Amino acid sequence: MMRKKLIFLLYCAGVLLGGCSLDDDGQNFHFATLRINNVVLPESFELNETYEVLVDYTLPNNCSFFDGFEVTQEDTTVRNVVAVGFVRTDQVGCTEETIEAQASFNFTVIHNQPYTFRFYQGEDSEGEPLFLEVDVPVN
Numbered sequence: 001m002m003r004k005k006l007i008f009l010l011y012c013a014g015v016l017l018g019g020c021s022l023d024d025d026g027q028n029f030h031f032a033t034l035r036i037n038n039v040v041l042p043e044s045f046e047l048n049e050t051y052e053v054l055v056d057y058t059l060p061n062n063c064s065f066f067d068g069f070e071v072t073q074e075d076t077t078v079r080n081v082v083a084v085g086f087v088r089t090d091q092v093g094c095t096e097e098t099i100e101a102q103a104s105f106n107f108t109v110i111h112n113q114p115y116t117f118r119f120y121q122g123e124d125s126e127g128e129p130l131f132l133e134v135d136v137p138v139n
Contacts, residue, residue, distance in 0.1 A: 029086045029087060029088050029089055029090075032064065032084075032085050033082055033083065033084065033085070033122075034057045034083040034084065035057060035058045035120075036057050036083050036120055036121055037056045038132075039053060039119055039132065039134060040053070040055075041053055041134055043136070045115065045136050045137070046138070047109055047112050047138055049108070049109055051106070051108075051109070052105075053081075053106070053107050054104045055069070055081070055083060055102065055105070055119070056100065056101070057083040057100075058098050058099070058100055059099040059101060060096070061094050061097065061098070062099065063087055063088045063091045064085050064086070064088075066085050066101060067085055067086050068103075069081055069083055069084065069103070069105045070082045070084055071107075076111060076113065077113045078116045078118065079116070080118045080131075081105075081117060081120065082120040083120070112138050114135055114136065114137045114138060115135070115138065116136075117135075118131040118132075119132040119134070
């Protein structure tokens, strides 16, 4: 009885794995940064509290989708925030009409010094990054 179950499980695994083609190198999307337009942060933080940070961003077309935020620590209390999206390359009928949207992430205050958030807004005409900077004191 146990042998029949094992053979059945091996058969199912073979069918499932055989249906996946590892030779398909055709990637149908790529990641892209999204422009952050506005943010909503509290006027001040309290130590050891968690806050929701609301972010307004722009999707460049209807083939782009929000994927999440990349928050990196540049210094003890300096955070760089990038909105990350992915663009479908296999979709037809993409329009260049921009789409305004909003998402959020949670931030926990672990230092008693003021925080500086630098939200990525794209690049200037010389290719230099532009940031929306917001300073939030900690009480």
